[in-house]
Structure formats: C-alpha cells, structure tokens
Amino acid sequence: MHSNDIQSRLADFPEHQPRPAGAPLPLAGLRVVDFTHFIAGPLATMILADMGAEVIKVEAIGQGDAYRYYPPAHPDDPTLGGPYLWCNRNKQSIALDLKSLDGQQIARELIAGADVVAENFSTGVMDRLGLGYESLKAQNPRLVYASVSAYGREGAFADRLGFDPIAQVESGFVSMNGYADREGVRALSPVMDISTAMMAGNAILGALMARERHGIGQQVDVALFDNAVLMTGYASVQHLFSGEEPQRHGNTSPDTCPSGVFHASDGAFYINCGNSKIFQRLMTQVMERPDLAAAPEYATPKGRIARREELFAILGEAFARQPWSHWQPRMRAATIPCGQVRSVGQALRSPEAAERRLVSRVAHPQHGWVPNVASPIRYSATPVADPVAAPDIGQHTEQILRDRLGYSAERIAALAQAGAIATATAR
Incomplete structure (x- = not known):
C-alpha cells in the first residue's frame, strides 16, 4: 500500500x-x-x-x-x-x-x-x-x-x-x-x-x-x-420467562416471518416482516398475491413461522425473476422494511451514507x-x-x-x- x-x-x-x-x-x-x-x-x-x-x-x-x-x-x-x-x-x-x-x-x-x-x-x-x-x-x-x-x-x-x-x-x-x-x-x-x-x-x-x-x-x-x-x-428475559435457551436461526427470525435474506436476479436483500400488517402489504402491494394475504394459514406470525419453508420458497421464486431495482421502489412505496446485503465498502459508498x-x-x-x-x-x-x-x-x-x-x-x-x-x- x-x-x-x-x-x-x-x-x-x-x-x-x-x-x-x-x-x-x-x-x-x-x-x-x-x-x-x-x-x-x-x-x-x-x-x-x-x-x-x-x-x-x-x-x-x-x-x-x-x-x-x-x-x-x-x-x-x-x-x-x-x-x-x-x-x-x-x-x-x-x-x-x-x-x-x-x-x-x-x-x-x-x-x-x-x-x-x-x-x-x-x-x-x-x-x-x-x-x-x-x-x-x-x-x-x-x-x-x-x-x-x-x-x-x-x-x-x-x-x-x-x-x-x-x-x-x-x-x-x-x-x-x-x-x-x-x-x-x-x-x-x-x-x-x-x-x-x-x-x-x-x-x-x-x-x-x-x-x-x-x-x-x-x-x-x-x-x-x-x-x-x-x-x-430481550433473549435474556425470554429465557427467564420460559426457561428455554435461544436457538440459532441464521438470517431468519424466531419471532417474525417472513424475515430473512432473499435474492433478486442481481443480488441479495433482507426483508423484516415484523408484524402481520407488513406481511399483508408485502403480499398485496409488492407481490400482487392477495390470495396469500387472505390465506388463513398465513394470518398470524405463529402460522407463518410454522410454514416458513413453504413461504420462503414462494417468495424466493418470485423475487428471483426481477432485479433489485424492480423490487426496491415497490417495497419502499409499500413501507416494507428492507435493504440490500452490502459489503462494508458498498455501505460506505451508498446513497444513504452520502445523504447523511x-x-x-x-x-x-x-x-x-x-x-x-x-x-x-x-x-x-x-x-x-x-x-x-x-x-x-x-x-x-x-x-x-x-x-x-x-x-x-x-x-x-x-x-x-x-x-x-x-x-x-x-x-
């Protein structure tokens, strides 16, 4: 150097x-x-x-x-x-x-x-x-x-x-x-x-x-x-309430679903569906799947967590069809918490870092x-x-x-x- x-x-x-x-x-x-x-x-x-x-x-x-x-x-x-x-x-x-x-x-x-x-x-x-x-x-x-x-x-x-x-x-x-x-x-x-x-x-x-x-x-x-x-x-208080040890979940969440890493056609991004309202907006406004939004098996966080693999498969297949530039503005308009998976260098040069x-x-x-x-x-x-x-x-x-x-x-x-x-x- x-x-x-x-x-x-x-x-x-x-x-x-x-x-x-x-x-x-x-x-x-x-x-x-x-x-x-x-x-x-x-x-x-x-x-x-x-x-x-x-x-x-x-x-x-x-x-x-x-x-x-x-x-x-x-x-x-x-x-x-x-x-x-x-x-x-x-x-x-x-x-x-x-x-x-x-x-x-x-x-x-x-x-x-x-x-x-x-x-x-x-x-x-x-x-x-x-x-x-x-x-x-x-x-x-x-x-x-x-x-x-x-x-x-x-x-x-x-x-x-x-x-x-x-x-x-x-x-x-x-x-x-x-x-x-x-x-x-x-x-x-x-x-x-x-x-x-x-x-x-x-x-x-x-x-x-x-x-x-x-x-x-x-x-x-x-x-x-x-x-x-x-x-x-809050895992400490969860343990003191339940007696159970926190488990490792990789990039998914033990408490919300769908939350995790997905792949557009040109790169990875993260979605955090922290509650059912966000899930409803994701399905109706972004994915154009009102049928999934209305499905009783996906109506609650517990139901979605129980069916995480099938739900991730549905979303993964759909997201892979389009680039991030297609999905990001739609999710922003629908107020879906999401973000690109970036390297440190990419983060330092990002529009958000420049704006701030x-x-x-x-x-x-x-x-x-x-x-x-x-x-x-x-x-x-x-x-x-x-x-x-x-x-x-x-x-x-x-x-x-x-x-x-x-x-x-x-x-x-x-x-x-x-x-x-x-x-x-x-x-």
Missing part, C-alpha cells in the same frame, strides 16, 4: 463540511484526562471529544497506545493505524513515563484541573501509580472518575483481563448467532467494545449532570461483561487527507466538533505543559532530558 493509494481512494469522498461558525459546543470548557487504550475507553472519550470536551490522552513514551499498531497502518507512519484513527479523533496527546515520579506528578497536576478521568488499565494499576479514585478524590472532590474494565473494579473477578470476543462468548451472545447446524459465531465487529464505550459515555454524562445538580463527583464503573449480557437483548454525510476526508498535518466516519449524534443548536485527526504520540506534550500547567521551556526541556516526558519535537 502506498500513500498515494489512500489519497486516491479518499478522493471519492467529500471534504468534511465545517460546522456553523460561532455555534456553541455541547461540552465546551470540559476537560478530560484520558488514560484509556484499545477500543472501549478511547471510543468513550472520543464521544466526549466530539461534543467539544478537551480530551488529553496520556500515552506511554515511545510506544503510545498499543492500538496505534493495529493494521493497516498508514504507509508513511507505523504509529497511525486505521483502527486507532477511527476512535481517537479530536484529542490531544501527552507522552509521560507514569512509572517516574515526575510523570506521576504531571498527571496529578492535569487531573487537579480536570472534570473527568477515564481509565481502562488492569485493576490496581492506577492505584499503584498513585492515581486511583480515592487518592484523587481528596484533591478534586468534584471529579468524575470513569473506569472501564472487564468484570468491574470490585469482587472475585476484578483481576481478570477481558477482550471483546471473550465477552461475546461468556455472555451467551455467540450462542445466539449463526446457523443451527454449527457452532455459534462471534461478531467480527467489536460490538461489545463499541456498546460499552457508548454506555461509558452515557454514564459519564449522567455523572456530570449529577455533579451539576448535587455538587459532588463520583466514580463510574462500567464493565464489558455487564454490557455484553445486556447486548443479548457519514464518510468524509479531513486534513492531516503530515499525511495529506485521512478518512473520517462521522459521529451519529446530530444536534440542532450545538453541533458536534469538526473532526481533527487522531494525534501523534506526544504531539501536544509541550503545549499542554506550557499552556495548561504553566511550565517554562527550561523545565520542559529538563523533564524531556530526564525521560519523564516525550515531545513531538523529540520524536
């Missing part, structure tokens, strides 16, 4: 359209000191950064966030992997040696003026660094201290490491997905990390609201496993253009921040120490010489 290849691909997407000049930001003036790495923590803090919070990402000298190196990396910069770029925009980076006394002191000074600390180290690490909640609470009682962990910060499993696929299997999520005749399948997308990040972002905002109302900070504890159990959806301006290119100070996938949050009065590409390791070290903590150039140089910090200039 060459840098020119990336620039050529990005030419297909528009430059980011700036937010209205002078519009306020939802979290302007809020400062977050971010000790997170990989996905769940950084994505949570990026949500806050998109809303206008100043997010200072604390990284290890030299290595930085290990997620920087997940492939593919930018061909001109091994520390700028695509996955890292995806969840670290709108942040500043300071490179500290947190094992040094000077590095720990700088971290405490940053936290003294912060509103939020976010961390997802292994349980006990922040305490050993002198940066645990109880020690920081004394100097900053209004601090919101958010911990994202695998199994929570207390209890018998607090020491366990956890990653997205482990949460998927242990929560029962994998057991629900795939086809009945084979083993359950994990989601390749890190759905547990992403949803945990969303939950953590919500939890932090809730704690900030509580602080405004009650004048107190607090610790926020969000666990990957807890969230993964939630992500099994989901994919754009933003300027990078060293690498020309880099891709950006927009936040799904849309505010009418306080639009989210314009995207700034994820920072280099220690890109803002000097700026933060000078402008936020008042360090002199001589002191910054001495700290760099001692190895307590690293600056972009040194890199």
Whole structure:
C-alpha cells in the first residue's frame, strides 16, 4: 500500500463540511484526562471529544497506545493505524513515563484541573501509580472518575483481563448467532467494545449532570461483561420467562416471518416482516398475491413461522425473476422494511451514507487527507466538533505543559532530558 493509494481512494469522498461558525459546543470548557487504550475507553472519550470536551490522552513514551499498531497502518507512519484513527479523533496527546515520579506528578497536576478521568488499565494499576479514585478524590472532590474494565473494579473477578470476543462468548451472545447446524459465531465487529464505550459515555454524562445538580463527583464503573449480557437483548428475559435457551436461526427470525435474506436476479436483500400488517402489504402491494394475504394459514406470525419453508420458497421464486431495482421502489412505496446485503465498502459508498454525510476526508498535518466516519449524534443548536485527526504520540506534550500547567521551556526541556516526558519535537 502506498500513500498515494489512500489519497486516491479518499478522493471519492467529500471534504468534511465545517460546522456553523460561532455555534456553541455541547461540552465546551470540559476537560478530560484520558488514560484509556484499545477500543472501549478511547471510543468513550472520543464521544466526549466530539461534543467539544478537551480530551488529553496520556500515552506511554515511545510506544503510545498499543492500538496505534493495529493494521493497516498508514504507509508513511507505523504509529497511525486505521483502527486507532477511527476512535481517537479530536484529542490531544501527552507522552509521560507514569512509572517516574515526575510523570506521576504531571498527571496529578492535569487531573487537579480536570472534570473527568477515564481509565481502562488492569485493576490496581492506577492505584499503584498513585492515581486511583480515592487518592484523587481528596484533591478534586468534584471529579468524575470513569473506569472501564472487564468484570468491574470490585469482587472475585476484578483481576481478570477481558477482550471483546471473550465477552461475546461468556455472555451467551455467540450462542445466539449463526446457523443451527454449527457452532455459534462471534461478531467480527467489536460490538461489545463499541456498546460499552457508548454506555461509558452515557454514564459519564449522567455523572456530570449529577455533579451539576448535587455538587459532588463520583466514580463510574462500567464493565464489558455487564454490557455484553445486556447486548443479548430481550433473549435474556425470554429465557427467564420460559426457561428455554435461544436457538440459532441464521438470517431468519424466531419471532417474525417472513424475515430473512432473499435474492433478486442481481443480488441479495433482507426483508423484516415484523408484524402481520407488513406481511399483508408485502403480499398485496409488492407481490400482487392477495390470495396469500387472505390465506388463513398465513394470518398470524405463529402460522407463518410454522410454514416458513413453504413461504420462503414462494417468495424466493418470485423475487428471483426481477432485479433489485424492480423490487426496491415497490417495497419502499409499500413501507416494507428492507435493504440490500452490502459489503462494508458498498455501505460506505451508498446513497444513504452520502445523504447523511457519514464518510468524509479531513486534513492531516503530515499525511495529506485521512478518512473520517462521522459521529451519529446530530444536534440542532450545538453541533458536534469538526473532526481533527487522531494525534501523534506526544504531539501536544509541550503545549499542554506550557499552556495548561504553566511550565517554562527550561523545565520542559529538563523533564524531556530526564525521560519523564516525550515531545513531538523529540520524536
């Protein structure tokens, strides 16, 4: 892969359209000191950064966030992997040696003026660094201290490491997905990390609201496993009602019919007939089969599920006669929930993505253009921040120490010489 290849691909997407000049930001003036790495923590803090919070990402000298190196990396910069770029925009980076006394002191000074600390180290690490909640609470009682962990910060499993696929299997999520005749399948997308990040972002905002109302900070504890159990959806309560385990149904639904993948003459699409009214519209307005709409054996979801194979065969034969361009406008006119089965690349280039301006290119100070996938949050009065590409390791070290903590150039140089910090200039 060459840098020119990336620039050529990005030419297909528009430059980011700036937010209205002078519009306020939802979290302007809020400062977050971010000790997170990989996905769940950084994505949570990026949500806050998109809303206008100043997010200072604390990284290890030299290595930085290990997620920087997940492939593919930018061909001109091994520390700028695509996955890292995806969840670290709108942040500043300071490179500290947190094992040094000077590095720990700088971290405490940053936290003294912060509103939020976010961390997802292994349980006990922040305490050993002198940066645990109880020690920081004394100097900053209004601090919101958010911990994202695998199994929570207390209890018998607090020491366990956890990653997205482990949460998927242990929560029962994998057991629900795939086809009945084979083993359950994990989601390749890190759905547990992403949803945990969303939950953590919500939890932090809730704690900030509580602080405004009650004048107190607090610790926020969000666990990957807890969230993964939630992500099994209503299947958990179905099991508690019936005692039955959810079964794998592939692309069909255990609750509705016909719901699944069908094939037009030129490609696959999905229909979700979530209720009998949708089924009636599908048969009368799209398929021109009022006889099936009126058939008593298809009148209820239970009846249609019992006859799923014969109903799918009827629909499959009919759909195969015409291309998607024939079926899509008819189903849209009949308000049938449906959509093409797309690859990721097709989705990024789809009319829907273009209409919502989901994919754009933003300027990078060293690498020309880099891709950006927009936040799904849309505010009418306080639009989210314009995207700034994820920072280099220690890109803002000097700026933060000078402008936020008042360090002199001589002191910054001495700290760099001692190895307590690293600056972009040194890199």
